[in-house]
Amino acid sequence: MHRRPDALPTMIFDWGAIKWHVTPDAVPGASSTFGEVIINPTKGHERHLHPDSDEVLYVIEGEGRQTVGDDPEFPVRAGEAIYIPKGTLHSTFNTGWRPLRIIATYTPGGAELALRELPGFVELAPGAHPAWTASL
Template identity: 80%
Template sequence: MHRRPEDVPTMLFDWGSIKWHVTPATVPGASSTFGEVVINPDRGHDRHLHPASDEVLYIIEGEGRQTVGDGPEFAVKAGDAVYIPMGTLHSTFNTGWRPLRIIATYTPGGEEEALRELPGFVELPPGEHPSWAVKLG
């Protein structure tokens, strides 16, 4: 199966956006989830966990700070990979001036459905693009 970014919806949050290209709910027979996460400059998401899935993050552009469990916060940049075991608290924050782009996977898939319950969640249909307003001053 071949999926293009314009063929999948975009999840929007106050910190950025996600396009899930492969999920068990959208690709027949898929057992994992694969998508691209974009965290806007000087933004990030709160610590959270995925009770039933391991997560792997691969940084494809930008730089940020990452937490995993009780370990110390550490810097991440393009080329880094982060493994987050199921049930482990974690967070990601963009420390750079450009978007922090991440490939994210859940194994097994399905944890992405919980994101729909977050405050302020909006989903754009396939083909629509988010626009971001910059606050000056």
């Protein structure tokens, strides 16, 4: 199955956006989730966990700080991967001047559904683009 980004909805948050390319809800027979996450400069998301899914993050572009469990915070940059076991608190923060682009996977898929319950969540229709504003 072929999934074009402009044919997919976009999840918008105060820190950035996510476009899920493969989810169990959208792709018949899919058992995992795969998507691209954009975290805007100086932004990040609160520590949270996925009780039933492992998560793997792969940094495509940019740089940031990552937490996983009780381990100390560590820097991340393009080309690095992070494994987050299910039920483990974690967070990601963009420390650079450009967007932090990450590929995120959940195994098993489905953890993305909980993101819809976050405060400020908005979903843009396929083909619509977010309008980011600068705050100084």
